[in-house]
Amino acid sequence: MTARDPEPALLPAPRAGVAVGNARLEGNWTCLETFAGAVAHPGELADNGNWLPAPVPGTVASALRAAGRWDDTAPPPLHQHDYWYRLRFAGSGRRLLRFNGLATLAEVWLNGVMVLTTHHMFAAHQVQVDLAGAENTLYLCFRALHPWLRTQRGPVRWKPRMIVPPTLRAVRTTLLGHMPGWCPPVHAVGPWRDIELLDPEGPDITHGVRAELAGHLDGRDGVVSLQLHFPGPAPAIGEVCAVGPDHRAWHGELRRVDTHTLAGALRVPDARQWWPHTHGDPALYRIQATVIGHAIDCGQTGFRTITEDRDGEPGSFALRVNGERVFCRGACVSSHDLPGLADSDEAVAQWLQLARDAGANMVRVSGVTCYPGEAFYRQCDALGLMVWQDFMFANFDYGSDTSASPALMHDAAREVAQWLASTRAHASLAVLCGGSESEQQAAMMGAPRSAWRQPLFDTLIPGLVAEHRPDVIYVRNSPSEGAWPFQPDTGVTHYYGVGAYQRPLADARLANVRFAAECLAFANVPCARTLAEAGLAQPLHDPRWKARVPRDAGAAWDFEDIRDFYLRALYEVDPPRLRYEQPARYLTLSRAVVAEIMTEVFSEWRRAGSTCAGGLVWQLQDLLPGAGWGIVDAKARPKSAWHALRQVWQPLQVLMTDEGLNGLHVHLINETGRARTVALTLRCLRDGAAVAAQGTLTLTLAPREVRRLAAADLLEHFFDFTYAYRFGPPAHDVVLATLHDVETAADGSTALLSQAAYLPDRRAAALHPPGLRGAVECVEGEWWLTVSTERFARWVHIEDHAFRPAQDWFHLGPGESRRIRLMHETPAPGAAGAIPSGEISALNADRPVPYDA
Structure with a gap:
C-alpha cells in the first residue's frame, strides 16, 4: 500500500495525541x-564498513553532520540517492x-518483508507486525525524490517560480531546501520523527500511551x-x-469510552x-x-479565548485575547535546525527566547517551511508567544475540485486531522491558516x-479546524481578501511596500495596512564578530558575500539592493562608492538604516488611530x-533590527x-493589565546638546490604554517640531521623548521605561559628533559597560571580541549614560578567563571609541 491509498483494516489508524x-x-x-534504484531489496545490501551511525529520530544530514561529513556551505544533493537505515533488535510476538x-518516499522492511510504503512526510503511519524473536532487522529505505518527481505529470493552472522543482506539488514534503535565493539546498531525508514499537498485550499499562489534551x-x-x-485494552x-x-x-474521573480509550474532564x-507575555502572565x-496506580504526565494546557475582531469596518482584521484587542508583533520562523529538523527543548528554546526578549508576542510558521515538533509549541506556551500556524500548503495549484484530486485531498485530510488532534493542548495556538501565497500566486501568475480560491482552503481544512480546534481563528490563506489577495488595506497581507517595492516610509500609513503576516524583509547585516568568523569581514563583490544575500527568484535585484535604496533615500549617501571607499562605514550605516526603518514602521502601526x-x-x-x-543571525546573535524592534515592541511604550x-x-x-503612572519628558535639542524647548507631563495610563498627545500641548509657545513651516533656519535637530516610572528607586533614580527620537533631518551627516x-x-563576577555622551x-x-551587550543600537541623550551588562555567550570556550575589549560607535561619531578592562 502507499500513503495515498486508504489504509486496509489490518493497519490500525494511528492514535491521536502526544506520546x-x-x-x-x-x-x-x-x-x-x-x-538511486540500485538496490531493490535489503537482501542486496552489502554489509560493509560504509554504514554510518545514525541518530533516530534524525535525518541523513544529521547523520552526515555527526560523522564530520557535512558542510553547511555546500550541502550534498540528498534527493539524488537512496538512503537505507538499519536496526537490529530483539522481540517476539x-x-x-x-x-x-x-x-519522504519511504519503504519499511521488517525481516525481509515490505510492510509499508509512503509518500507523505507529515503523516503518522502504523502497521501491525509479527516479530521473529531473538533478532529482528528493520530497514527503512528513503528513495531518491528527484528521479521520482521527473515521472510526475498533471494539469496545473500555474507553476510557482520560487519552488524548485515545481512538481513538488505531487508529494507531501517540506519546501525547505527547494527555494533558491534564500534557503540553502538542505534536503529533508530520513526518519525525522520518533519510531515507536508498541506492545498491545504488554504488562506496562503506560507503554505507548498517547494523550489528547485540551483546555x-x-x-x-x-x-x-x-x-x-492505549495500544492495548484501556483500563x-x-x-x-x-x-x-x-x-x-x-x-x-476518567472512564473507558471504547476499547482503547479513557476519557474525562474536570473543572x-x-x-x-x-495571556501573551506582553499583556499578562x-x-x-x-x-x-493516574491509571491503576501508575502516574502519567500528560503535559500542560492553558485557558484563554481568542476571537477575530472585525471592528465593524470593512477590511479590518485583528485578534482579541480574553476579550482584549492585542497588537500582534513578532517574526516568521524558518527552521531552528535545518539539517536535522530536531524536536527538543534545547533546539528551539534559545530562538524563541530571543523572540520573546525582543518583545515579540507572536511567531508565524509559514507554509513554505515545516511543522515544528511538540517542543516548539510547549516553549511558546511557556513563554507567552502566540503562534500563527500555516498548514504546509504553499504557492501551488492544489486543484479546483476536491473530486479532481482525491489522493491529494485524502493526504491533506489525514495530515491536518492528525496535526490538529496532536496540538489541542496548546494555548499558544492563535491562528490556523490554510496555506501561504496560493491565492497570491494565482493572481500574480495571471x-x-x-481560479484564485481553492476548495482545500475553503472547505476541507476549515471543516477539520471547526471539528478539532473551534477555539482558534481560521484564515484561509496568507495573504487573502481584498480585490487582490495581497491588498494591504483588506484582511491579511504580506506587506513589502516599505522594502522590496521601494516605497517611501509614508507608505506604511498610506497603504492602510490591516494585518501583515509578513513584512519588512531586508538583507540584515550581522555583527562584525559573526562576519569575521564566517570569513565575510568585507562587503565586497565577493561571491561568498552575495551568496548569503537573499533574493526573489527571477528578480534582477536582491535584498541588499533594497537596503542600499533606503541608504540613499534616507541617509543621502552613495552606497556603491561608500562600500569600496569606506567598507566599515558602509556596514555601520547598513545596520543603522534597517534599525531606523523598523522603528519608523512599527511606530506608525502601533500609534493611536492606526488601522494596523x-x-x-x-x-x-x-x-x-x-x-x-533574519533579525537574529545564524550564531544566535541579535542584529541591529532586533535591538531596534525590542525598543519599539515594549508593552509600556x-x-x-x-x-x-x-x-x-x-x-x-500601556498594554499591561494595571494602571501605570509615568513621567513624560520632551526635549528639543540644538546641535545635539542645548535644549531649545522642553515640556514635561506626569500622567496615569489606564490598563490597555493607547493615548495620543500633541507635542504642542506640552509647550506654552509655538515650536516647529517637524520643521514643516520653515520660518528661518531650524531651531533644533533632535526631539527626544523619554518615559520614566514615577516610582523612585532606593538611590533616588527613576527607571527609564522607553525612549523615542525624532530627527527633522535624517541625513547620515546631519548631526555633530557625540563625544x-x-x-x-x-x-x-559580572562585567558592565557604562556608555556616556556629551551630545x-x-x-x-557596541562591538566586543568576546562578550554580547544586553543592549545595543540605541539613542543616547546629551549628558546621559547607560550601564549595560556584557554577557558571555553560551557555550563559549575559554570564556571564564575572557575580559571585555571592544569599541563603541555611533552613526554620528567620527570614529569608534575603544574600551577595555
Whole structure:
C-alpha cells in the first residue's frame, strides 16, 4: 500500500495525541547511501564498513553532520540517492510499529518483508507486525525524490517560480531546501520523527500511551478535557488531576469510552487565564493522570479565548485575547535546525527566547517551511508567544475540485486531522491558516479570478479546524481578501511596500495596512564578530558575500539592493562608492538604516488611530551566517533590527510620529493589565546638546490604554517640531521623548521605561559628533559597560571580541549614560578567563571609541 491509498483494516489508524508513555524504538541505528534504484531489496545490501551511525529520530544530514561529513556551505544533493537505515533488535510476538514522520518516499522492511510504503512526510503511519524473536532487522529505505518527481505529470493552472522543482506539488514534503535565493539546498531525508514499537498485550499499562489534551474557558472556569489512547485494552477507570501555577490541584474521573480509550474532564473554578507575555502572565496548568496506580504526565494546557475582531469596518482584521484587542508583533520562523529538523527543548528554546526578549508576542510558521515538533509549541506556551500556524500548503495549484484530486485531498485530510488532534493542548495556538501565497500566486501568475480560491482552503481544512480546534481563528490563506489577495488595506497581507517595492516610509500609513503576516524583509547585516568568523569581514563583490544575500527568484535585484535604496533615500549617501571607499562605514550605516526603518514602521502601526493590528517580520533567524533576512543571525546573535524592534515592541511604550503641519504626535501605550503612572519628558535639542524647548507631563495610563498627545500641548509657545513651516533656519535637530516610572528607586533614580527620537533631518551627516566615552567594571563576577555622551548619540553600537551587550543600537541623550551588562555567550570556550575589549560607535561619531578592562 502507499500513503495515498486508504489504509486496509489490518493497519490500525494511528492514535491521536502526544506520546506520554515512552515506546521509542531505540538501538544502534546505521545508515547507508546507495545509487538511486540500485538496490531493490535489503537482501542486496552489502554489509560493509560504509554504514554510518545514525541518530533516530534524525535525518541523513544529521547523520552526515555527526560523522564530520557535512558542510553547511555546500550541502550534498540528498534527493539524488537512496538512503537505507538499519536496526537490529530483539522481540517476539505481535506488535505495532508506529512511524511519526518519514521524509519522504519511504519503504519499511521488517525481516525481509515490505510492510509499508509512503509518500507523505507529515503523516503518522502504523502497521501491525509479527516479530521473529531473538533478532529482528528493520530497514527503512528513503528513495531518491528527484528521479521520482521527473515521472510526475498533471494539469496545473500555474507553476510557482520560487519552488524548485515545481512538481513538488505531487508529494507531501517540506519546501525547505527547494527555494533558491534564500534557503540553502538542505534536503529533508530520513526518519525525522520518533519510531515507536508498541506492545498491545504488554504488562506496562503506560507503554505507548498517547494523550489528547485540551483546555478551554467556560465563563470564569477552566475546563480540561483528556483522552488517553492505549495500544492495548484501556483500563475501566482512572483519574485526571490539574495542578495550577499556585500548586492547587483539582481532580476528575476518567472512564473507558471504547476499547482503547479513557476519557474525562474536570473543572477549575476561577481559572487563571493564559495571556501573551506582553499583556499578562501565560498561566499554565500541569495535567496528570493516574491509571491503576501508575502516574502519567500528560503535559500542560492553558485557558484563554481568542476571537477575530472585525471592528465593524470593512477590511479590518485583528485578534482579541480574553476579550482584549492585542497588537500582534513578532517574526516568521524558518527552521531552528535545518539539517536535522530536531524536536527538543534545547533546539528551539534559545530562538524563541530571543523572540520573546525582543518583545515579540507572536511567531508565524509559514507554509513554505515545516511543522515544528511538540517542543516548539510547549516553549511558546511557556513563554507567552502566540503562534500563527500555516498548514504546509504553499504557492501551488492544489486543484479546483476536491473530486479532481482525491489522493491529494485524502493526504491533506489525514495530515491536518492528525496535526490538529496532536496540538489541542496548546494555548499558544492563535491562528490556523490554510496555506501561504496560493491565492497570491494565482493572481500574480495571471490566473483568472475564478481560479484564485481553492476548495482545500475553503472547505476541507476549515471543516477539520471547526471539528478539532473551534477555539482558534481560521484564515484561509496568507495573504487573502481584498480585490487582490495581497491588498494591504483588506484582511491579511504580506506587506513589502516599505522594502522590496521601494516605497517611501509614508507608505506604511498610506497603504492602510490591516494585518501583515509578513513584512519588512531586508538583507540584515550581522555583527562584525559573526562576519569575521564566517570569513565575510568585507562587503565586497565577493561571491561568498552575495551568496548569503537573499533574493526573489527571477528578480534582477536582491535584498541588499533594497537596503542600499533606503541608504540613499534616507541617509543621502552613495552606497556603491561608500562600500569600496569606506567598507566599515558602509556596514555601520547598513545596520543603522534597517534599525531606523523598523522603528519608523512599527511606530506608525502601533500609534493611536492606526488601522494596523499586527506585523510579523520576515524572518526571525538566518539559516547561514551572512546578510540574511533574519533579525537574529545564524550564531544566535541579535542584529541591529532586533535591538531596534525590542525598543519599539515594549508593552509600556512612547512613540512619535510626524504629522506634517499638525506637528509631532506623542503616543503612549500601556498594554499591561494595571494602571501605570509615568513621567513624560520632551526635549528639543540644538546641535545635539542645548535644549531649545522642553515640556514635561506626569500622567496615569489606564490598563490597555493607547493615548495620543500633541507635542504642542506640552509647550506654552509655538515650536516647529517637524520643521514643516520653515520660518528661518531650524531651531533644533533632535526631539527626544523619554518615559520614566514615577516610582523612585532606593538611590533616588527613576527607571527609564522607553525612549523615542525624532530627527527633522535624517541625513547620515546631519548631526555633530557625540563625544562618546566608555568605562568597564566587574561587579561580583559580572562585567558592565557604562556608555556616556556629551551630545545626542544616534544609534550607539557596541562591538566586543568576546562578550554580547544586553543592549545595543540605541539613542543616547546629551549628558546621559547607560550601564549595560556584557554577557558571555553560551557555550563559549575559554570564556571564564575572557575580559571585555571592544569599541563603541555611533552613526554620528567620527570614529569608534575603544574600551577595555
